[in-house]
Amino acid sequence: MTAEATEPDFDVIVVGAGPAGSVTAYLLAQQGHSVVLIERGEAPGAKNLSGGVLYGRVLDEVFPGFAEEAPVERRITRHVTTFLTGDSSVSVDYAGRPLAEPVNAVTVLRAKFDAWLAERAEEAGVFLMPGVRVDELLREEGPAGPQVVGVRAGDDELRARVVVAADGVNSFLARSAGLRSKPPEHHLAVGVKAVISLPRTVIEDRFAVTGDEGAAHAIVGDCTLGIGGGGFLYTNTDSLSVGVVLRLDDLLKHGRTAAEVFDHYLAHPVLAPYLRGGEMVEYGSHLVAEGGLEMLGSVVTGGMVVVGEAAGLTINSGLTVRGMDLAIGSAVAAARGIGEAIAADDVTATGLSAYRRHLDDSFVVKDLRTYERAPSFLERDRMYGAYGELAAGIFHDVFAMDGTPRKHLVTVAREAFKRSPLRLRDVISDGWAGVRAL
Amino acid sequence: MKIVVAYKWAPNPQDAVVATTGEVDLSRAKPAVSEYDPVAFELARRLADATGGEVVGLTVGGPSIDTPLSRKAALSRGLDRLVVVADAELEDADGTRIATVLAAAVRAIGDVDLVLAGDSSIDVAQGQVPLTLAGVLGWLGLAAVSAVTAADGGLVVERSLPGGTTVVAVPTPAVLAATADAVVPRVAGMKDILGAAKKPVEVLDLAALDVPAPGATLATLATAKPAGGERTATIFDGSSPAGAAAQLVGALRQAGAL
Ligand SMILES: Cc1cc2nc3c(=O)[nH]c(=O)nc-3n(C[C@H](O)[C@H](O)[C@H](O)COP(=O)(O)OP(=O)(O)OC[C@H]3O[C@@H](n4cnc5c(N)ncnc54)[C@H](O)[C@@H]3O)c2cc1C
Numbered sequence: 001m002t003a004e005a006t007e008p009d010f011d012v013i014v015v016g017a018g019p020a021g022s023v024t025a026y027l028l029a030q031q032g033h034s035v036v037l038i039e040r041g042e043a044p045g046a047k048n049l050s051g052g053v054l055y056g057r058v059l060d061e062v063f064p065g066f067a068e069e070a071p072v073e074r075r076i077t078r079h080v081t082t083f084l085t086g087d088s089s090v091s092v093d094y095a096g097r098p099l100a101e102p103v104n105a106v107t108v109l110r111a112k113f114d115a116w117l118a119e120r121a122e123e124a125g126v127f128l129m130p131g132v133r134v135d136e137l138l139r140e141e142g143p144a145g146p147q148v149v150g151v152r153a154g155d156d157e158l159r160a161r162v163v164v165a166a167d168g169v170n171s172f173l174a175r176s177a178g179l180r181s182k183p184p185e186h187h188l189a190v191g192v193k194a195v196i197s198l199p200r201t202v203i204e205d206r207f208a209v210t211g212d213e214g215a216a217h218a219i220v221g222d223c224t225l226g227i228g229g230g231g232f233l234y235t236n237t238d239s240l241s242v243g244v245v246l247r248l249d250d251l252l253k254h255g256r257t258a259a260e261v262f263d264h265y266l267a268h269p270v271l272a273p274y275l276r277g278g279e280m281v282e283y284g285s286h287l288v289a290e291g292g293l294e295m296l297g298s299v300v301t302g303g304m305v306v307v308g309e310a311a312g313l314t315i316n317s318g319l320t321v322r323g324m325d326l327a328i329g330s331a332v333a334a335a336r337g338i339g340e341a342i343a344a345d346d347v348t349a350t351g352l353s354a355y356r357r358h359l360d361d362s363f364v365v366k367d368l369r370t371y372e373r374a375p376s377f378l379e380r381d382r383m384y385g386a387y388g389e390l391a392a393g394i395f396h397d398v399f400a401m402d403g404t405p406r407k408h409l410v411t412v413a414r415e416a417f418k419r420s421p422l423r424l425r426d427v428i429s430d431g432w433a434g435v436r437a438l
Numbered sequence: 439m440k441i442v443v444a445y446k447w448a449p450n451p452q453d454a455v456v457a458t459t460g461e462v463d464l465s466r467a468k469p470a471v472s473e474y475d476p477v478a479f480e481l482a483r484r485l486a487d488a489t490g491g492e493v494v495g496l497t498v499g500g501p502s503i504d505t506p507l508s509r510k511a512a513l514s515r516g517l518d519r520l521v522v523v524a525d526a527e528l529e530d531a532d533g534t535r536i537a538t539v540l541a542a543a544v545r546a547i548g549d550v551d552l553v554l555a556g557d558s559s560i561d562v563a564q565g566q567v568p569l570t571l572a573g574v575l576g577w578l579g580l581a582a583v584s585a586v587t588a589a590d591g592g593l594v595v596e597r598s599l600p601g602g603t604t605v606v607a608v609p610t611p612a613v614l615a616a617t618a619d620a621v622v623p624r625v626a627g628m629k630d631i632l633g634a635a636k637k638p639v640e641v642l643d644l645a646a647l648d649v650p651a652p653g654a655t656l657a658t659l660a661t662a663k664p665a666g667g668e669r670t671a672t673i674f675d676g677s678s679p680a681g682a683a684a685q686l687v688g689a690l691r692q693a694g695a696l
Pocket of ligand 1: 133134167287
């Protein structure tokens with residue numbers, strides 16, 4: 001091999017222009033490194049399923065005041081959690097101005113938001129390369145063992161000192177570097193999501209919000225036909241993001257398709273009024289890694305680091321799906337770690353392990369620890385059927401004026417509980433697991 | 439031979455939203471090189487390689503057509519350099535106006551032997567820009583071009599017309615509009631995109647070009663979907679695939695489609 005061929009084309013190659021990739025690329029370019037950001041979509045965001053709630057704290061550190069400039073849809077000031085049965089629902093509604101200042105959560109549409117992030121990276125000097133799918137890692141034997149030295153796409157090869165795998169949940173790069181095996185099915189969920197357009201005034205009336213305020217609904221119970229998972233309904237400026245996240249193993253066990261469950265969800269009497277008259281403008285389905293800390297594999301190897309969902313960084317607490325903020329948090333840690341490794345002229349696994357240390361110190365791993373038990377907690381089937389029935393039963397007896405004498409609430413609860421298939425032992429166990437997990 | 443490829447930075451049809459009424463909404467679509475224009479890039483590159491010439495990309499439109507992304511998207515597809523006229527005044531310009539600006543830019547580039555373009559743009563799809571351009575330049579203009587090669591002192595051009603194909607000898611300078619399937623355009627690789635960033639881009643100032651003042655502007659009075667497209671909605675019994683295939687062939691014969 002000639003000297004010219006082994007000369008790196010860039011300091012860093014980032015694969016995938018989602019939140020993780022664009023922020024890593026941006027921060028590395030700011031440090032003065034030459035960075036190429038490769039994205040298989042014709043434009044950043046083109047391939048990414050739209051809609052979601054972004055917990056904005058970490059992005060605000062990267063781009064102070066981003067909510068003023070970035071294409072965010074609404075600031076979430078209202079969180080509603082609903083337990084559904086076939087014909088009733090019990091909700092907890094938390095609305096608070098304090099959630100808006102400083103910005104806690106905003107809704108974003110990925111086609112716009114990802115494009116905005118990638119533009120910031122490009123402005124900082126990143127070479128953006130859309131329309132290119134990376135096919136393979138280039139690996140060579142180095143003095144410290146196997147080292148990733150670049151990528152191949154089609155007939156072309158590009159070389160860099162460090163490759164960043166930011167290629168999302170199916171991370172082909174992390175798997176081909178041997179950092180992860182195919183995850184077991186119960187650590188995977190499938191998300192089905194649609195964007196439904198409605199006039200902004202209709203949204204504001206139906207969700208009781210004004211101006212740029214918005215609402216986020218999390219829904220568990222009958223909406224998923226008893227399959228482990230939950231539903232969400234988020235307000236954008238003039239559309240709604242609505243979807244379900246279903247545990248893959250449970251979906252297979254029930255012999256249902258995700259599309260069937262999604263249709264059932266949209267038609268549910270509790271949901272349908274919010275969507276009435278809207279037009280579906282987008283529909284898609286995507287895998288979600290929902291294994292929390294258990295899914296976080298090894299994130300560093302010689303010449304390469306893994307960030308965002310490619311590293312398994314998602315939290316599905318049953319009430320919220322978080323991935324974008326963790327992706328951005330990992331990007332901040334990776335950019336620091338890579339910068340230090342390049343400065344120390346050691347991009348082997350040892351040098352790059354600075355990233356893992358920064359990640360461990362960040363809110364990302366701390367939050368994963370906090371929610372460590374959520375995945376197995378959410379694997380308890382009762383979460384998706386019997387609890388909704390129980391809650392609905394209690395409230396039914398409280399509010400139904402059927403001529404029978406009123407009973408004390410405790411009695412009502414006890415009777416509803418007796419009718420329910422739930423056993424006290426289960427409830428205590430779930431309650432305890434829930435407290436510890438969430 | 440100096441070849442100019444006139445192309446449009448237009449909405450990507452992959453992002454089109456088709457409403458239940460059948461209306462196509464491109465307002466949310468991300469821009470890209472207009473669907474059929476890469477065919478013209480490819481024809482131009484092959485012709486230039488065969489004759490030892492140069493390929494100059496040319497695009498005109500509103501300010502949003504000139505971004506790092508749009509420059510690379512065009513320059514990675516076989517162009518040697520790029521000329522851009524981006525001006526707010528051209529934001530919603532009609533085909534005639536675009537053609538007059540293109541003509542002025544072609545004159546400014548100078549010594550051009552051939553202008554190649556796609557048949558029609560993906561969003562407006564009226565197919566009139568290339569031939570209006572030819573008219574403004576006072577050059578020969580031909581649409582429906584499916585192949586072009588160099589010959590002594592000119593070009594040999596194959597045209598796909600409803601009645602069949604014809605092959606004609608074309609003197610230069612000329613304007614040719616290529617059919618969408620004339621050649622399969624290349625897919626830009628990483629090296630092409632890296633190389634694109636190093637190629638020269640010249641931005642021409644609209645005010646400095648010799649363009650006649652815009653003429654009449656169009657007012658759209660009504661629009662309607664194309665008629666026809668009546669579906670018979672026949673469903674064949676698929677229990678036996680061979681049987682279903684036979685029924686389908688029978689039905690297509692009866693309809694005169696086969
Ligand atoms: C239904 C659903 C709902 C969700 N809701 C939320 C929510 O409300 N809030 C939240 O924070 N998170 C949510 N998430 C999770 C969130 O979408 C992800 O965690 C987040 O997108 C991860 O970002 P990323 O940058 O790591 O990966 P991605 O956003 O997946 O980006 C990866 C990029 O890499 C590109 N790519 C992949 N392979 C290649 C290749 N070989 N070559 C080139 N490019 C490649 C892809 O095109 C893509 O652009 C949800 C997920 C789903 C499925």
